Amino acid sequence: MTEEQTHVAVLMGGLSSEREISLRSGTACAKALEGEGYKVTKIDVGRDVAERLAAIKPDVCFNALHGKYGEDGCIQGVLETMGLPYTHSGVLASALAMHKERAKAVLREAGVPVAESRVVSRAEAAKGHPIEPPYVIKPPAEGSSVGVYIIREDQAHPPQELTSADWALGEELMVERFIHGRELTCAVMGDEALDVIEIRPAEGLTFYDYESKYAPGGSIHVLPAPIKLNVYQLVQKLSVAAHRALGCRGVSRSDFRYDDRPDGTGELICLEVNTQPGMTSTSLVPELAAHKGRSFGELVRWIVEDASCNR
Amino acid sequence: MANRAASPYERQLPVPQGRRTVTTKGPRQIQLGRTRRGPMGAKWQLLCAAFVASAVLYGAIVGGQIEKIFNATVTGAERAAVAMGFGVKRVVVEGQRNATDFAITTALGAGPETFMLAFDTDAAKDRLEAVPWIRHARVMRLLPSTLQVEIEERDPYAIWQNKRQTFVVDSEGVVLAPALPQAFPHLPLVVGEGAGKHAAALYQTLEPYTDLKSRMLAALRVGDRRWTLKLRTGTEVMLPDGNIEMALEALQKLERERGVFEQDIAAIDMRLLDRITLRLRETAAASAQDTTTPAGVPTSATGTINQPAIHQPNGRT
Numbered sequence: 001m002t003e004e005q006t007h008v009a010v011l012m013g014g015l016s017s018e019r020e021i022s023l024r025s026g027t028a029c030a031k032a033l034e035g036e037g038y039k040v041t042k043i044d045v046g047r048d049v050a051e052r053l054a055a056i057k058p059d060v061c062f063n064a065l066h067g068k069y070g071e072d073g074c075i076q077g078v079l080e081t082m083g084l085p086y087t088h089s090g091v092l093a094s095a096l097a098m099h100k101e102r103a104k105a106v107l108r109e110a111g112v113p114v115a116e117s118r119v120v121s122r123a124e125a126a127k128g129h130p131i132e133p134p135y136v137i138k139p140p141a142e143g144s145s146v147g148v149y150i151i152r153e154d155q156a157h158p159p160q161e162l163t164s165a166d167w168a169l170g171e172e173l174m175v176e177r178f179i180h181g182r183e184l185t186c187a188v189m190g191d192e193a194l195d196v197i198e199i200r201p202a203e204g205l206t207f208y209d210y211e212s213k214y215a216p217g218g219s220i221h222v223l224p225a226p227i228k229l230n231v232y233q234l235v236q237k238l239s240v241a242a243h244r245a246l247g248c249r250g251v252s253r254s255d256f257r258y259d260d261r262p263d264g265t266g267e268l269i270c271l272e273v274n275t276q277p278g279m280t281s282t283s284l285v286p287e288l289a290a291h292k293g294r295s296f297g298e299l300v301r302w303i304v305e306d307a308s309c310n311r
Numbered sequence: 312m313a314n315r316a317a318s319p320y321e322r323q324l325p326v327p328q329g330r331r332t333v334t335t336k337g338p339r340q341i342q343l344g345r346t347r348r349g350p351m352g353a354k355w356q357l358l359c360a361a362f363v364a365s366a367v368l369y370g371a372i373v374g375g376q377i378e379k380i381f382n383a384t385v386t387g388a389e390r391a392a393v394a395m396g397f398g399v400k401r402v403v404v405e406g407q408r409n410a411t412d413f414a415i416t417t418a419l420g421a422g423p424e425t426f427m428l429a430f431d432t433d434a435a436k437d438r439l440e441a442v443p444w445i446r447h448a449r450v451m452r453l454l455p456s457t458l459q460v461e462i463e464e465r466d467p468y469a470i471w472q473n474k475r476q477t478f479v480v481d482s483e484g485v486v487l488a489p490a491l492p493q494a495f496p497h498l499p500l501v502v503g504e505g506a507g508k509h510a511a512a513l514y515q516t517l518e519p520y521t522d523l524k525s526r527m528l529a530a531l532r533v534g535d536r537r538w539t540l541k542l543r544t545g546t547e548v549m550l551p552d553g554n555i556e557m558a559l560e561a562l563q564k565l566e567r568e569r570g571v572f573e574q575d576i577a578a579i580d581m582r583l584l585d586r587i588t589l590r591l592r593e594t595a596a597a598s599a600q601d602t603t604t605p606a607g608v609p610t611s612a613t614g615t616i617n618q619p620a621i622h623q624p625n626g627r628t
Contacts, residue, residue: 111608113607113608219585219586219587220565220586220587220588220589221580221586221587221588221589222588222589222591223588223589223590223591224591226591230604231605234604234605234608238608258605260605265606265607266605266606267605267606267607267608268605268606268607268608269607282583287588291590
């Protein structure tokens with residue numbers, strides 16, 4: 001089969017709270033794939049996804065979904081059942097990485113340092129601090145940073161939203177020790193770690209024009225991250241170790257915190273592994289690939305060529 | 312200029328052979344062709360003209376070509392008038408700074424053989440205004456033999472480098488002349504397709520940012536849609552397509568708070584609206600060789616990173 005004939009179905013949108021970013025990722029990937037000479041069909045994933053895929057019979061499914069059903073093993077299970085080769089991680093790795101508490105158990109076992117945490121009921125979390133502040137409350141199985149609360153040292157009580165009647169993030173919550181320090185992220189592509197980016201919140205860079213798209217919570221990316229060489233390499237090694245421990249395939253992205261404050265603990269902690277990292281042309285993984293000299297088009301081509309079943 | 316005569320009115324310019332730059336603002340005189348013509352020469356020419364005219368008239372009457380003769384007579388009369396001192400002997404130029412004598416005299420198209428009264432000043436004005444340096448021109452006859460040229464020149468605004476050539480351009484991007492940056496050291500250097508045309512808009516925006524401007528080596532136009540500022544330190548500041556003012560404001564703040572202009576940074580990427588990416592130079596990224604291992608990392612996790620994966624891709628399409 002020649003490349004020109006390869007028919008790629010880009011799965012995007014979906015039913016999760018991260019639908020919008022998925023549509024952006026999918027649109028960008030579809031455009032880049034067309035630029036690479038593939039026949040591309042964009043599929044806004046709904047409950048009828050299996051019927052639609054059966055109708056168009058693609059050669060490969062490019063998974064540009066994020067969050068529930070797209071990142072947690074569900075769509076991967078459908079594709080396995082249909083025998084359609086697909087990109088990114090398989091059923092088990094996706095499900096495992098999505099469940100933060102269970103992923104931690106696997107990562108800890110593989111020697112990747114993770115933050116101590118407990119799963120508590122919403123009632124327990126609301127009653128009083130379940131652990132010593134500062135800590136983070138997050139739903140154990142949501143993608144991205146949906147529903148993350150940071151409780152600082154000086155906060156006397158848990159957030160009031162926990163007792164709210166319209167709470168929509170489930171009755172089970174993960175309470176995790178807050179890690180200070182630099183925010184680092186590293187991507188793994190196949191078997192190889194890419195570079196490490198430091199992401200700094202741009203608090204000093206307030207943009208006052210709200211009509212523009214400059215987000216007030218904008219960030220500064222430093223590439224490569226200005227950290228000690230051995231720490232830099234350690235982040236790369238841990239990213240590959242995490243990728244392997246969870247059984248990820250294709251590309252994944254691991255987020256870390258490194259506390260190198262003068263009075264800090266000096267610890268390097270893996271916060272989470274993303275099996276479906278953002279894939280707009282300006283997302284972190286494409287930014288890291290570009291730093292290695294791979295264009296966005298080359299990146300999506302690599303991902304498609306890596307697609308398979310039994311992942 | 313060293314070879315300039317003390318008074319421009321006295322100076323006798325040779326017909327220029329190449330391009331020259333003149334920086335005077337006062338009126339100048341460009342002398343055309345021979346400057347002295349004796350009274351004997353004029354008389355001799357008059358006699359010749361009369362002889363030719365009568366011979367041609369005779370021939371025309373015999374051959375019946377009177378119309379041609381009339382034209383020839385007019386030409387002859389003009390020549391006669393020129394011979395009597397109504398030819399263009401002097402050109403006085405006002406407002407000339409950068410346009411060359413050669414360009415002006417060529418555009419003017421008048422010489423010692425040109426009859427003053429028959430010289431088309433409107434056409435000459437149009438030709439002069441076609442010279443890139445000249446925005447407006449006015450041509451007047453000062454009888455008996457002087458043409459007065461008043462020009463308003465375009466102001467050089469930037470040096471534009473494109474496809475390995477450099478030009479001086481005005482604020483509208485009109486190419487004025489090929490020029491090396493050294494010829495106009497006070498002008499900013501802009502590089503790339505469309506850079507000349509958009510230079511004025513960029514530098515007007517940069518006006519309040521004196522510190523940044525003083526650090527700039529050149530402004531590079533990328534894809535004729537956005538700018539990258541190249542600083543003397545080698546750092547590149549990649550500006551977005553739009554919202555330049557906001558990006559510059561953020562950059563100024565970044566410099567004030569973090570001193571980024573003095574750091575070992577290859578690029579400050581401001582193309583995206585929600586983030587700034589600082590690309591460090593290799594030397595800066597790997598400078599700290601401290602081997603202290605971060606706390607809390609078990610040694611079991613730090614195996615080699617380039618081993619083949621347990622799973623190999625299969626079922627590839």
